Amino acid sequence: THPLMGSHIEDVIVTADQALIDQDCFRYCFSLVPNLVDLTLRITIPDISNSLDGIILPSLPYLQTNIHHESLTAFLTLNSRVSILVGAVHGFNGVYPLATTPLCFVKSLTGPANCIHRITCPGLMCLYMELEENNEMLLFTDNAPSICSVLRAIRIRFSCLHYLTAEVFADEFDILCIVGEYCPTLKKLKLTEKSSTMVSRFSV
Numbered sequence: 600t601h602p603l604m605g606s607h608i609e610d611v612i613v614t615a616d617q618a619l620i621d622q623d624c625f626r627y628c629f630s631l632v633p634n635l636v637d638l639t640l641r642i643t644i645p646d647i648s649n650s651l652d653g654i655i656l657p658s659l660p661y662l663q664t665n666i667h668h669e670s671l672t673a674f675l676t677l678n679s680r681v682s683i684l685v686g687a688v689h690g691f692n693g694v695y696p697l698a699t700t701p702l703c704f705v706k707s708l709t710g711p712a713n714c715i716h717r718i719t720c721p722g723l724m725c726l727y728m729e730l731e732e733n734n735e736m737l738l739f740t741d742n743a744p745s746i747c748s749v750l751r752a753i754r755i756r757f758s759c760l761h762y763l764t765a766e767v768f769a770d771e772f773d774i775l776c777i778v779g780e781y782c783p784t785l786k787k788l789k790l791t792e793k794s795s796t797m798v799s800r801f802s803v
Contacts, residue, residue: 605631612639622650629654640664649673661685672696685709712765716752723757728765730793747777757782764789 611632620642629635635656642665651666651674659678663685664671675681675697684705698717702708707725708715715728728746746765757763760782767774767790778788 606634608632609635610637611635612641614641616643620650625650626652626654629656633657635659637661638663640666642666653677656680668696668698672700675702676700679704681705683707712746712749716749722759724759725762726757726760726764728763730766730768745771747771747774750777750781753781758784760784761786763787764791766791766793768793 633656636658638656638659638661640663649670651670654674655677657678658680660680661683662678662681665686682704684702684707686709698719701719701721703720703722705720706722707727708718708720708723709727710729712728712730715726728749730746746767761784763778763782763785769792774790778785
């Protein structure tokens with residue numbers, strides 16, 4: 600394949616079976632599309648080891664993926680233009696490498712509340728938090744945390760946050776007070792009620 604054929608491609612969606620991924624071929628394919636601005640990467644088994652190591656996409660601002668922290672940390676370190684991160688906050692077996700990697704360049708983050716409190720994004724402007732019914736996270740194993748408990752557990756206040764969308768339980772009566780305390784610059788808030796009978800509850 601001529602290396603210039605993919606230079607005009609900006610949007611790529613990859614859906615693959617982890618067992619069929621050849622790492623060298625995987626990296627080579629990304630070298631053919633160096634100007635991506637939108638990448639969706641969905642793997643049947645989200646642990647793809649070091650398949651993303653060494654891949655540099657200098658123009659990439661949008662990444663949506665389900666792969667685990669340990670497979671993503673090195674990629675994000677090399678690709679600091681990623682400002683919109685969707686779904687890419689899953690740890691595995693209680694390990695969260697991104698917890699020690701400040702994502703100063705991420706402005707918009709979407710993912711399960713169970714993991715978001717572990718991620719440090721000091722410049723975050725948009726946050727979309729979901730409640731997971733079935734998860735394998737260390738702190739909230741087999742339990743769904745309340746959004747209030749997650750906000751309290753986050754290391755820093757959201758000094759730049761303008762937009763917050765979150766799923767909440769019906770009995771989170773102090774949600775507005777907590778949001779006001781931890782998100783003082785908020786301009787837009789969307790709360791979607793989720794039945795607490797659907798999941799077991801846990802509070803930090």
